[in-house]
Amino acid sequence: MTVTATAAPTTAGTLYVYGIVPEGARPPGTPGVDGARVRLLTGSGLCAAVSDAPASLRARRRDLTAHQAVLTELAAQGPVLPMRFAMLGAGPEELLDRLRTHRAHLTAQLEAVRGCVEMNVKGAVVPGHFADLVRRDGSLRALARRTRQRPGYEANVRLGEALAKGVAREARGAARDVLARLVPLAVRTAQGPVDDEQVLSTSFLVRAADEQRFREAVTERAGAVGDRLALSLTGPLPCYSFVDPPAAPAGR
Numbered sequence: 001m002t003v004t005a006t007a008a009p010t011t012a013g014t015l016y017v018y019g020i021v022p023e024g025a026r027p028p029g030t031p032g033v034d035g036a037r038v039r040l041l042t043g044s045g046l047c048a049a050v051s052d053a054p055a056s057l058r059a060r061r062r063d064l065t066a067h068q069a070v071l072t073e074l075a076a077q078g079p080v081l082p083m084r085f086a087m088l089g090a091g092p093e094e095l096l097d098r099l100r101t102h103r104a105h106l107t108a109q110l111e112a113v114r115g116c117v118e119m120n121v122k123g124a125v126v127p128g129h130f131a132d133l134v135r136r137d138g139s140l141r142a143l144a145r146r147t148r149q150r151p152g153y154e155a156n157v158r159l160g161e162a163l164a165k166g167v168a169r170e171a172r173g174a175a176r177d178v179l180a181r182l183v184p185l186a187v188r189t190a191q192g193p194v195d196d197e198q199v200l201s202t203s204f205l206v207r208a209a210d211e212q213r214f215r216e217a218v219t220e221r222a223g224a225v226g227d228r229l230a231l232s233l234t235g236p237l238p239c240y241s242f243v244d245p246p247a248a249p250a251g252r
Helices: 062-077 092-101 103-113 130-136 139-150 155-184 207-227
Strands: 015-022 041-045 046-053 117-123 189-192 198-209 229-238
Touching: 015 062, 015 103, 041 092, 046 103, 062 103, 092 103, 117 155, 117 207, 155 189, 155 198, 155 207, 155 229, 198 207, 198 229, 207 229
Parallel strands: none
Antiparallel strands: 015 046, 041 046, 117 198, 117 229, 189 198
16 A cells, blocks of 8 residues: 655644554654654554644754654654655544554564664766776777867767766676675665666665674775765665555545
């Protein structure tokens, strides 16, 4: 089932939903969005972490940070099915009914991420290592030689395009190398969007006990491919990419 975020200009009579956790979790002490107190609605062996929704809801940095902080505190206790920012529920009874209706699905999702964290790795093309690239690529060497012998606008454009393609090709090859090293360290992976500049964007579901080993592997690969691919690591994160909670009921 797909989570549907509802960012409403006004939110009277609705609940703001942070995530779902197993029964027995403690309410987070961290203030929620707009400084609201976060509480747990419990039913069918599950809890929904909620607060009263603010009168208006916008993606302000402080509220995005608060949303993340609530999920981080909950994750320290056990598995969490995180909701995206600005998920609203119509009210306690409707939300508890959702927990009852989807209990089996939600419980299975929680078990799938128990003891795990999400780590996200991105890789961007590193421009400019042309000398080494030309030295290793015979066709580029020949093109560069012809351009020096018969310089001109079109020749320069052809050489520039060839170099750019070569750099991107090298970066994509480095990305495959990184994935080959990191995938065996993860329980699951989820591919994110890539483009001509960002050629790697993958989320890894990693057992919490293996987080340090995963970090060390990223650091080692960053050093090995740094002339071609600039790696960045974000995490640990709530397991957004590896859960599929049901949509909350729409706010009134």
